[in-house]
Amino acid sequence: MYTLYKTYKPYVSPFDPCPPITVKSYSTPPNLYLGFQPPNLPQFPPREALKAGTLWKVFYDPYYSPYERARED
Incomplete structure (x- = not known):
């Protein structure tokens, strides 16, 4: 089984002045x-x-931004 959305955890620097994004x-x-x-x-x-x-239904991908997906859940 596959998913159309993947996630990963980027490196978070201890010296980063901004709040980190832990999962992208x-x-x-x-x-x-x-x-x-x-x-x-x-x-x-x-x-x-x-x-x-x-034209083909298997190639249809309804793109949602991560922010829209969060509102649906």
Whole structure:
């Protein structure tokens, strides 16, 4: 199983004047986890494909910033 959001812990210097960010996150696109495009993938209807930015449903990635994700939880 894969996740579209990854996290890591950056180095926090004891001499940093700002409050540290202890955990950072980033988004990875779904096409990284699909080795090749198999035939007969489900598709969006044309109008929805324009909104989603892709024709195939497996490649759709609804990007949320970490701040938006925190509000949803």
